[in-house]
Amino acid sequence: MLHKITNLTVRDVRFPTSLEQHGSDAMHTDPDYSAAYVVIDTDCGLKGFGLTFTLGKGTEIVVCAVEALAGLVVGKSLQEIVSDFRGFYRLLTSDSQMRWLGPEKGVTHLATAAVLNAVWDLWARAEGKPLWKLLVDMDPKQIVSCIDFRYITDVLTEDEALDILVKAQKGKQQREDQMLREGYPAYTTSCAWLGYSDQQLKQLCTDALKSGWTKFKVKVGADLEDDIRRCRLIRQMIGANNTLMIDANQRWDVAEAISWVSRLAEFKPLWIEEPTSPDDILGHAAISKALAPLGIGVATGEQCHNRVMFKQFLQASALQFVQIDSCRLGSVNENLAVLLMAHKFQVPVCPHAGGVGLCELVQHLILFDYVCVSGSLSHRMCEYVDHLHEHFTSPVVIHDAHYMPPKDPGYSCEMLESSVQRHQYPEGDDLQLGEGADLPLKLHISDR
Amino acid sequence: MLHKITNLTVRDVRFPTSLEQHGSDAMHTDPDYSAAYVVIDTDCGLKGFGLTFTLGKGTEIVVCAVEALAGLVVGKSLQEIVSDFRGFYRLLTSDSQMRWLGPEKGVTHLATAAVLNAVWDLWARAEGKPLWKLLVDMDPKQIVSCIDFRYITDVLTEDEALDILVKAQKGKQQREDQMLREGYPAYTTSCAWLGYSDQQLKQLCTDALKSGWTKFKVKVGADLEDDIRRCRLIRQMIGANNTLMIDANQRWDVAEAISWVSRLAEFKPLWIEEPTSPDDILGHAAISKALAPLGIGVATGEQCHNRVMFKQFLQASALQFVQIDSCRLGSVNENLAVLLMAHKFQVPVCPHAGGVGLCELVQHLILFDYVCVSGSLSHRMCEYVDHLHEHFTSPVVIHDAHYMPPKDPGYSCEMLESSVQRHQYPEGDDLQLGEGADLPLKLHISDR
Numbered sequence: 001m002l003h004k005i006t007n008l009t010v011r012d013v014r015f016p017t018s019l020e021q022h023g024s025d026a027m028h029t030d031p032d033y034s035a036a037y038v039v040i041d042t043d044c045g046l047k048g049f050g051l052t053f054t055l056g057k058g059t060e061i062v063v064c065a066v067e068a069l070a071g072l073v074v075g076k077s078l079q080e081i082v083s084d085f086r087g088f089y090r091l092l093t094s095d096s097q098m099r100w101l102g103p104e105k106g107v108t109h110l111a112t113a114a115v116l117n118a119v120w121d122l123w124a125r126a127e128g129k130p131l132w133k134l135l136v137d138m139d140p141k142q143i144v145s146c147i148d149f150r151y152i153t154d155v156l157t158e159d160e161a162l163d164i165l166v167k168a169q170k171g172k173q174q175r176e177d178q179m180l181r182e183g184y185p186a187y188t189t190s191c192a193w194l195g196y197s198d199q200q201l202k203q204l205c206t207d208a209l210k211s212g213w214t215k216f217k218v219k220v221g222a223d224l225e226d227d228i229r230r231c232r233l234i235r236q237m238i239g240a241n242n243t244l245m246i247d248a249n250q251r252w253d254v255a256e257a258i259s260w261v262s263r264l265a266e267f268k269p270l271w272i273e274e275p276t277s278p279d280d281i282l283g284h285a286a287i288s289k290a291l292a293p294l295g296i297g298v299a300t301g302e303q304c305h306n307r308v309m310f311k312q313f314l315q316a317s318a319l320q321f322v323q324i325d326s327c328r329l330g331s332v333n334e335n336l337a338v339l340l341m342a343h344k345f346q347v348p349v350c351p352h353a354g355g356v357g358l359c360e361l362v363q364h365l366i367l368f369d370y371v372c373v374s375g376s377l378s379h380r381m382c383e384y385v386d387h388l389h390e391h392f393t394s395p396v397v398i399h400d401a402h403y404m405p406p407k408d409p410g411y412s413c414e415m416l417e418s419s420v421q422r423h424q425y426p427e428g429d430d431l432q433l434g435e436g437a438d439l440p441l442k443l444h445i446s447d448r
Numbered sequence: 449m450l451h452k453i454t455n456l457t458v459r460d461v462r463f464p465t466s467l468e469q470h471g472s473d474a475m476h477t478d479p480d481y482s483a484a485y486v487v488i489d490t491d492c493g494l495k496g497f498g499l500t501f502t503l504g505k506g507t508e509i510v511v512c513a514v515e516a517l518a519g520l521v522v523g524k525s526l527q528e529i530v531s532d533f534r535g536f537y538r539l540l541t542s543d544s545q546m547r548w549l550g551p552e553k554g555v556t557h558l559a560t561a562a563v564l565n566a567v568w569d570l571w572a573r574a575e576g577k578p579l580w581k582l583l584v585d586m587d588p589k590q591i592v593s594c595i596d597f598r599y600i601t602d603v604l605t606e607d608e609a610l611d612i613l614v615k616a617q618k619g620k621q622q623r624e625d626q627m628l629r630e631g632y633p634a635y636t637t638s639c640a641w642l643g644y645s646d647q648q649l650k651q652l653c654t655d656a657l658k659s660g661w662t663k664f665k666v667k668v669g670a671d672l673e674d675d676i677r678r679c680r681l682i683r684q685m686i687g688a689n690n691t692l693m694i695d696a697n698q699r700w701d702v703a704e705a706i707s708w709v710s711r712l713a714e715f716k717p718l719w720i721e722e723p724t725s726p727d728d729i730l731g732h733a734a735i736s737k738a739l740a741p742l743g744i745g746v747a748t749g750e751q752c753h754n755r756v757m758f759k760q761f762l763q764a765s766a767l768q769f770v771q772i773d774s775c776r777l778g779s780v781n782e783n784l785a786v787l788l789m790a791h792k793f794q795v796p797v798c799p800h801a802g803g804v805g806l807c808e809l810v811q812h813l814i815l816f817d818y819v820c821v822s823g824s825l826s827h828r829m830c831e832y833v834d835h836l837h838e839h840f841t842s843p844v845v846i847h848d849a850h851y852m853p854p855k856d857p858g859y860s861c862e863m864l865e866s867s868v869q870r871h872q873y874p875e876g877d878d879l880q881l882g883e884g885a886d887l888p889l890k891l892h893i894s895d896r
Contacts, residue, residue, distance in 0.1 A: 055544070055545040057546050060512060060516070061509060061512045061549060061555060065555065095505065095506075096477045097478070097502075097506060100502055100751075101506045101558065104727075105553050105753065106553045107509060107556060108506070108555060110549065150725075153702075154701060154702040253598065253601045253602060255601065255602060276599060278551070279753075280599060280756050280759075282729075282763050283760075303551070306727065311730075
């Protein structure tokens with residue numbers, strides 16, 4: 001079957017997470033986890049589901065961008081797309097008129113991610129496999145044929161990429177079996193959002209320890225004294241042998257990042273995440289250099305907007321942990337390029353997840369990374385946040401703080417139709433919106 | 449008067465430039481010069497006009513983003529905004545939910561530029577001055593108060609910025625008088641778009657030489673043999689003493705850029721513009737280093753998306769000519785930061801212009817740069833393209849290849865209402881659009 005794509009629809013879906021300060025950090029004080037949610041229809045009845053993650057306001061802009069891309073997708077067959085996936089990626093990201101709006105960054109790239117995530121989902125469903133297994137079973141040559149190497153050949157050529165994948169074939173089956181048995185290690189961010197009280201933080205930490213969690217991330221960056229108190233509290237709760245990470249969500253300038261994090265060094269954080277602007281490669285390099293003697297690494301990536309930026313972060317030794325994102329980069333295609341570059345530089349990948357759907361999506365990529373690229377779990381773990389999974393038809397499965405490999409065909413981001421209808425903005429059944437579209441979203445929504 | 453902002457409208461305006469290959473280059477083969485055009489209304493009847501430049505398809509996405517920002521503007525007074533312009537800039541660029549879509553890049557930042565350009569226009573009109581004169585007359589402290597120094601303090605602090613501006617007060621009046629008399633030097637890109645035939649190129653070059661032009665830019669990057677032929681032709685036409693620049697519009701990877709440009713070195717180009725990805729700071733640095741022995745500099749900036757990127761280009765010695773853009777960066781506010789950083793690194797600023805409205809806008813910024821920041825014309829010139837000026841109420845005035853300082857109050861980007869109505873997409877009087885919104889724009893438009 002050719003699976004000709006006959007239609008592409010996109011909807012604006014918003015969840016009122018800001019009401020209880022879930023997801024709050026030093027820069028995003030009241031996020032309403034949202035998505036531009038894409039459904040692709042084909043002539044044979046098979047569907048593909050994809051999304052990109054947003055924080056509420058402005059999701060309609062991404063929806064508008066997806067609609068602008070739809071004409072490049074509808075009418076093509078899945079076979080036509082995947083037989084030249086590199087060309088199709090280029091078509092979406094380098095349209096002569098549209099690329100001015102990026103290129104490969106911001107709203108248009110988020111939209112590209114949503115569309116391509118749906119195409120990959122469709123492909124995996126057509127093959128009857130979960131996406132990670134589709135990738136694991138794929139010939140290295142075909143994997144490489146999905147990657148656009150434009151602008152990264154000074155660091156990774158197609159031949160080098162192929163070489164990495166071919167070498168990693170050794171031990172692949174054992175690693176796949178291990179993943180099916182044990183799952184991929186995860187850490188939790190659910191305990192210590194910035195808006196949570198100390199009491200709430202203590203309770204969540206106690207619960208998480210009981211459930212087997214050993215690695216914890218704390219939001220910092222709004223107030224140093226608060227951060228010291230919160231980090232001390234968490235470190236006391238989890239003990240010296242468990243792992244603590246801290247995350248400033250871009251709050252600081254370079255010098256401030258260095259001095260602030262130095263003050264938190266006594267709590268032995270493994271990494272400081274997003275210490276400054278996500279665009280500041282040289283700034284991250286300076287911070288990395290200054291914090292290395294303290295044993296603290298730098299992690300970033302959830303707002304690193306494309307492979308060209310990741311290339312430079314790696315070239316400049318500006319990060320010690322690569323945080324890929326399934327919706328910021330151009331879907332699986334661009335993430336493959338980043339996984340391979342990270343391997344070349346021997347920097348561990350620890351994916352960004354959380355939000356809505358990010359855990360569901362990125363687990364596939366990190367499973368592939370372990371089985372077919374890195375072959376290592378050293379200093380590697382995938383973020384986990386325990387929110388909004390109930391809206392998906394194949395939600396993540398966590399056992400003993402590990403992601404268990406998905407078994408259902410696809411890329412795991414199909415939402416329950418009832419959830420979409422309830423949370424579709426602005427007309428969703430549970431979104432009781434008033435007249436004033438200018439009012440903050442959280443004033444409108446009463447879905448608790 | 450407080451000039452309370454009562455309304456903000458935005459329209460999608462498109463010109464069918466692709467029909468005759470105006471603006472064509474190695475990456476943008478068929479641009480339809482377009483704009484998201486903003487009009488601000490106030491309670492006293494004064495209006496502000498602003499725009500951001502686009503290439504046709506996707507302009508509706510920027511319009512959608514402007515609409516999302518409108519709520520942050522309407523209801524405020526001009527006085528309220530300009531008395532804390534840094535805070536207002538931060539409000540637009542760092543909304544807790546919206547910043548996820550950038551931050552400060554792509555569609556949302558283009559939209560921010562359109563809105564802020566309109567605010568600056570309103571301010572200049574309220575003061576009864578052209579924008580460049582508003583800036584020139586402004587106290588250094590007030591100029592600095594318009595700049596958001598977040599993420600650039602490792603290179604430029606507020607005190608350093610103030611110090612630069614105070615020192616440049618010396619000789620200011622003479623430089624202003626000089627500009628009013630002679631204008632600011634310009635170069636032309638109108639002669640050698642990639643889609644033009646050799647015959648057309650010769651004719652345009654002959655005409656330009658007659659009109660006093662001495663600096664010429666040629667588009668390259670699609671085919672090396674074509675480039676050699678075209679560069680040879682132009683160099684023969686203009687002679688050894690005039691200036692030639694070449695522009696690849698991001699066509700190459702790093703190694704390819706170096707080898708390709710080396711082949712064109714015999715034609716003595718002053719710079720190679722946009723040799724590779726606009727995001728690739730370290731790539732530009734490698735190219736700069738390789739081409740320096742050939743006497744060829746690297747220029748970039750029209751797609752350099754914010755001050756954090758420019759900061760790094762300067763830190764890494766990755767460019768020898770800074771090409772600011774009035775619509776890519778966050779309006780005057782962010783351009784001020786870049787002008788000051790460029791001065792600190794002693795790198796000349798040669799603005800990007802052309803498109804629709806870019807010449808009208810950016811002339812104000814480069815006049816300010818000369819009078820109040822750089823105080824030098826050495827290796828400095830502003831791009832000029834002779835298109836679409838007829839649609840503006842105060843079009844640029846070029847005398848003997850120099851921009852003559854605008855005299856009308858404002859930021860020079862008010863369009864003729866008749867032009868807007870004729871070119872408004874999709875319903876404009878002269879846009880004879882069919883049913884199929886998916887057809888390329890150029891098939892729809894018959895405005896010649």
